[in-house]
Amino acid sequence: MASLSLMSWITKRRIKESYGLLVAAASGILLAVTMIAATLIHSNTMATAGLNYSLERNTSQAALNFHIVVPDRPLGPADYAHLDSRVTQALDEHIGWLIDTHHRAGQSPLFPSAPDVDSSEPSLPGADSYVFFREGFLDHARLTAGNAPSETVTEDADGNLHVQAIVGLEVASSSLNLIPGKEIYLAPMGLNSPSKITVEIVGVAEPRDPESSYWFGDLSKFKLGSEGSRLVVPLYIPRQALIDGIGKKYPMLLGYYQWFATLDLEDLEPRNLSDIERASQALESDLNQAFPRSLALSALENAISDYKRNLNLANVPLYLFTSLVTGVTIYFLVIVTRSLARSREREIGLLRSRGASRNQIATLLGLGEGLLVSIPAAILGPLAGWGLSGLLPVGGVPSETTTIPLTFTPFIVGSIASLICIGMFIASSFALTGRSTVALARTRDLTHQPRGRLRPALEFLVFCAVVLVWWQIQGRGGFLTQELLGDGLDVDLSLLLGPGLALLASGLLVSRILPILMRTIGRQLTLLKWSWIGHGLTRLSRTSPSWEGLTVLIMVSTALAVFGSTLYSSMSTSEADQTRYEIGGEVVVADWRSLGLPLSTADQKNLLNAIPEVATVTPVLRGSLGVEGESGAFDVSLAAVDPSSAQDSLWFRSDFSDTELATLFSHLQTLVRPREPMILPESANLLGLWVNPEEGIPFHNLWVAIRDTNGLMENIRLGEVHAAGWAYFEGEIPVRPYLTPPYSIQAIYISGPQFTSNAFKEGTIAIDDISVGVGEDKFLLEGFESPKGWEALPKVGTQNDIVSLDPSAAHSGDIGIRFSWSESIQGELRGIFIAPAPLPLPAVGSSVFNEGELIVGRIGGSPTPMVIRSIFNQFPTLYPDSGPVAIVNLAHFNSYRESLPSANTMKPDEFWLGLKSDADIPSAKLALEELTGGLASIRIREDEVRIAREDPLSGGALAGISWLALGTLMGIAFLGLIVYAWIGIKESRSEFGLLLALGLSKMQLRILVMIEHVLLAGVGLLLGSLLGSVLSNWVLQYLDVSSGGRSVTPPMEIVTNPTLAILAYGAVVGATFVITLVTFVYLTTIRVHESLRFEE
Missing domain, CATH: 2.60.60.20 (PLAT/LH2 domain)
Known part of the structure; x- marks a missing residue:
């Protein structure tokens, strides 16, 4: 109790003397805990939203469900009952918690058509049939004629079965004329056996909703199939008719069984995805052991694998940036605790004179202050982070669309951060207790500031670590490593320390150079008429522990602000550019089919041009040119376009070519005057x-x-x-x-x-x-x-x-x-x-070619010569990383092929549309859908860019964290400047009085203070901007990868958000102005005689 009472008394005394520093320390810890808590919560929110986006946008919903297939099992009731029981048990055991509904289906083997008793001709010439059942079939199908079949199977005197069935509308409308009332005869044991099954057609059906998940995307039971040269007729009968009727009569027949399990995807969460993957693998393994050749089909496992790769890729910049911001906060706390430790010298001397040990002194002084500044952060930080995370956008949409629970994890992290801060306070106090009374007194003299004896060793270790990590990053090609098996990505957490170590090394280097630089400039100015200014710079070199520390703090804060604005903007822009690159034209119409007579390219172009919103139409023909070179055969991806109209719709970035698009295309517009025919x-x-x-x-x-x-x-x-x-x-x-x-x-x-x-x-x-x-x-x-x-x-x-x-x-x-x-x-x-076109055909190609290079290959079986007139690095819709690519003039290409004696016709694969400047895009899309009748793929470039930016796992997810980090960084920089001003006013009071006594005016003192503060902010901003730019270019080159581990196309372009950068600069300049103004006000209150007696 005595120790607690003494610690309470000392803490109260410390609050009165150093309340400013304690408030700054508490604010810094609160900012750090808030930032970490918000990042953790935002990461979980991003993961959940990303999972929902991945399942809804990138994968067919029907393909995610489970489709169990068990072939070649007996039709007998007993065998079917055992099979159904075993499969149902396996489904319930492994994925039962995920299943919403499930139903069964089964079918017989193919039965040849048998002749009627009164005829020698098969009842269905050239066709075989099978009967099938599917639970819920009649609930999801609509009878267009007749009625539902009976479950009862009858048997005549000869032992032949009689069943009722329904057929699909397409089957009934075919030449087989399977309408209600017609009977067909099947030979279950082959045509050489007298056994027959009479099937009476009693109804015709079609699906109520072809898009329903019930059908699992398969409507083949409503259509005629084929097996070799013979037609296959599906016949629906109830389950009892198949199993208890046909199966009981012919138990040796082998059936084909299926179970369709529809999943409740709302139960999917990032934390249980690994369990689902293991359950899926165990389900298939279990079924294969019980029933060989059985299959458990689902795209869910692949979708989860893709999602995990995307999540890993998205978490790298998030955790990297957050760790850097947290490191800056820790550095600020080091500055504050160091300043607080220096202010404890009197208490340390008092306790040492009373016989207290070093451990007791460190605990009494550090623990009280540490608890005082850490407990509010541990409680309020997670709550503030939770509140802020609800305001952060997740992939272009507000996170309020996703429920954000408050868990214990942020409080645990906040508690750990508080313990670390308490440890820092105790350690700083313990370090001072080892000094003698004389050494403690000398620390008040600005000319005898102690230097850490271990600092050179620490600096050496840091620089060695930077070299080692840089070498590892360079060797592995980034922060991500490819899995040994599979195509996934692993994040090497140790490599994420690289940027932080680089910042630390930069700070150490600057803190070494700045005092020397200030001292040298000060001495030179002292020799001139501005000796009083030289004194100010010399003073900065003497007070370097606080001045250089704050300069480094501003430098790294500014560097991270620049890095954050560049990171978010570059990754978000890269995601949009990848989508634009993939699509190419402003609007793309592809795979246009017609129900009637096929439309010619000219007809299609005229119809598209007739749409009021369309300005230009560019047909695009694609093919592969097979070339036999000296080093072996290779394929060139070839695109033929109209260079005059393509410029109006094509998205093209300046770094794709050394020349502008118009200049590049001009090489394809060679005029030719063919001879008169x-x-x-x-x-x-x-x-x-x-x-x-x-x-x-x-x-x-x-x-x-x-x-x-x-x-x-x-x-x-x-x-x-x-x-x-x-x-x-x-x-x-x-x-x-x-x-x-x-x-x-x-x-x-x-x-x-x-x-x-x-x-x-x-x-x-x-x-x-x-x-x-x-x-x-x-x-x-x-x-x-x-x-x-x-x-x-x-x-x-x-x-x-x-x-x-x-x-x-x-x-x-x-x-x-x-x-x-x-x-x-x-x-x-x-x-x-x-030749109606210039030969060889003028072309522009990727960088694997040389200008003037002649290429001759085959496309569509015809030799095609090309000469490369110009080179590009990238071209939308073409991927040079996958092989050589080239572009030719569509008019030249068509004219050349049409002039060949035996060339086959090649039609354009797609059309690039350029819209008018005032075009209404929804109206244009509606007009295109009406024109194509739903028989074409229509892609609007900017609409798909917007959808891509809504992906929570894209670069857009960093937007909110970037703004939050900017606030944290600028808050830390502002607090650092306040701390510096506080220390400067307290420690420089007697020095200011002495300078006034020596004859300096208060205006000169104000100029000295202004120069000091301008140098502080200016040097920090300048070095921070340079460091941030270098850091951005270095780090982003390793984040320019896809979830498959390959470089993205097009390469990421370094883009900086000017708003974030300007706000960062403005915050530092504004804080500098505030502390300068406060110091000016303080200087007006100085009394020389009081200042000289202040230290007595």
């Missing part, structure tokens, strides 16, 4: 030409490709090229209903044999004198040998074919065309054609 007379019926191979090329056929007015191609075979020398080849121009004359000549080519032994490796052929037959007359086409327009058909290989105009190739006249090849013509087309 060689038009044939409308009434032409024959086409011939003279050819001269240098040597015979048997097994090689000569062809001419013609084009009609609509661009459709037709190939005319002229014959096989046998012997060398000039020979005339001729073929009839076919009459086709789909071709519209007049025709024009598009290509002249040779087709080679399929086998290498018959293919000539190299050869030359001369072509001249194309003639046209009109009735009985023939005449030559002029202009065939014009010097421009004919190109060699592209090929895949190392040697290109050559087309040249040569006098020696003329059959008559002055000149002819010579076509030469140096690689065998094997199973492909080689020759000359009129």
Whole structure:
């Protein structure tokens, strides 16, 4: 009791003397506990909201339910009862608490159709059938004709069964004509057995709600199926009819059984996800042991795995940032406890003179003050954190949409933090009790400030730790590590200490350099006319423990404010950019199908352009170009777009290319003037030409490709090229209903044999004198040998074919065309054609290519040459990290393919729409849905960006914590400045009086104080801004990963929220102004004679 009474007396005395420092310490601890409690609660809220978002938005609800499949089990009642009991027991045992409802289903094997007794023909020609039951079927299906089947199964005198069944509407409407009243006959034991089952169709049904979770996304029981070349007819009968009727009669038949368990997802919580994963695995294992080949199908386990990876990824920046802010708070408490310890010198001397031991003194002084400042924080901090967490947004939506319980965890954490603070107070007191009376007296002299003897060793350990952790982070590529098995991510908590150690090392380095810098500048100013200013800087170097400590505090607070604003903004922007990159256009219409005649690309484009809100329409064609390079075969992801209209709808970031998008696309807009086509007379019926191979090329056929007015191609075979020398080849121009004359000549080519032994490796052929037959007359086409327009058909290989105009190739006249090849013509087309597009096709490609690089590959079976005109780093919807990508002009690509003799048609896969500036997006979406009739995928870029930002596990979840951390940091900085002002006023009173006595005016003193405070804030803000920028760039490069552990596309762009940064700077500047103003007021009250007697 005596000790408690003495501690109470000393604590009361300390409150009177150092109430300012105690209030600052209590406020700092309260801020720290509040921040930690709010982060813990917000993390739990984020996890719960993220789980709900993941299950609702990213996964099909029906796929999450459990679907149990047990094949090849007997149909007999006893076997079914045992099977049902065992499966139901397993469901109840492992996931019973999660199941909302469940029902059973079963079906027989396929039964062939048997003939009627009066006929030899099967009752269902070309079709087999199976009967099935499903509990609740008639509750979820609507009878469109007839009535429900009876549960009773009858047996005739021959032992044949008679059952009633219903069929799906599509089955009834088919050519099988299975309408109510019709009977079909099934052979359960095969067609060679006399046993039959008569099935009477009594009703027709369709699903009431096709989207109902009851159906588990499977409506096949309402439709005809197929097994090889035979149709399969599903027939619904009640369970009793199948099990107690057919199963009892034929217990040896093997059935196919299913259990459908619908889950109550509201019972899912982050804390029980591991239990669910184990239960799911145990359920399948249990069923497999009892019934081999059984399956427990559910997407829930994969959804949980994906969610856990996303949660781990989201927690890294959250815990990293919070730990850094907490570290700053601890540093502030170190400054305060150090200042409080210095103010206990008289009490320590008094207790030591009374014979108290070091432990007793430290406990009496530190425990009382520690309890005084810690208990309010331990109680109020968790409550404040709980209240604030309810105001923080969770992924773009207020957290009030999620229930936030108040648990004991924040109070436990608050208690631990309070114990740590009490330990700090006791330790600081214990450190002072080891000093002698003379040493305690010398600490009041600003020129004899003690330095920690262990500080050099501590600094060395910190710098070694920074190097070690940096090396670990660099070696592992970040704070996350890939699991050895699977594709998940693990967070290495030890690596999260890296940024904190870097801040600590920076603070230690600055605290070493600043006193030396101030002392050097002060000495230089003393030699000049501003000796009084030099005295002020020299004074700062003498009082460096408090001045440098506060400068470091402002520096790290500002650095973390910059880091926090950059972290939140960059991650949130990156999430949005990933969505924009994936979609590409402002509005994307893809997979557009039509119920009637297929629409052409031009028709689809015109229909889209007719929507009032649409400004531009860009068809996009995608394909894979197979290239055989020197290092092996590889695929190039190819996109063909309209470069003129794509710019108006495409999202493109400046770092995607070294040039602007318009400049990049300009390389695709090469103009070409193809030669005038060689038009044939409308009434032409024959086409011939003279050819001269240098040597015979048997097994090689000569062809001419013609084009009609609509661009459709037709190939005319002229014959096989046998012997060398000039020979005339001729073929009839076919009459086709789909071709519209007049025709024009598009290509002249040779087709080679399929086998290498018959293919000539190299050869030359001369072509001249194309003639046209009109009735009985023939005449030559002029202009065939014009010097421009004919190109060699592209090929895949190392040697290109050559087309040249040569006098020696003329059959008559002055000149002819010579076509030469140096690689065998094997199973492909080689020759000359009129190229309507620039060849090779101009393209822009990813950085794996070089400008001017020629690429020749196959797409759709046709050789396609491209030349890379420009390089980009990234391009929306294309992923260079997965392989080479390239973009070509859609008009060039289509023109080129349409000019090839045997190229198949390729239609665009999607359309990018650019909307008008005043477009109403909901109206545009409604118009698109009405136009496509629900037969197309419609994606609005900014709508999906908004949805992505609502994901609680995205970067947006850091918004609230960033604001809370900013408040904490600025509160700590403000308290630090107040503490500094408090200490400065108390310790500098006699020094100010001495300076006034020596002749300095109060205005000069005010200037000295202002310079001191401006240096304090300015140096802290400047160094903090630089440190925050460096820290942001260093840390964010390791957070630029997806939940699968791969780098995100596009790469994260460093973005700083100016509002947060400006508020941080403003708070420091404002606090500096306040303490400067307070010090000015204090200086007006100084009396020289009183100040000089203050220390006596």
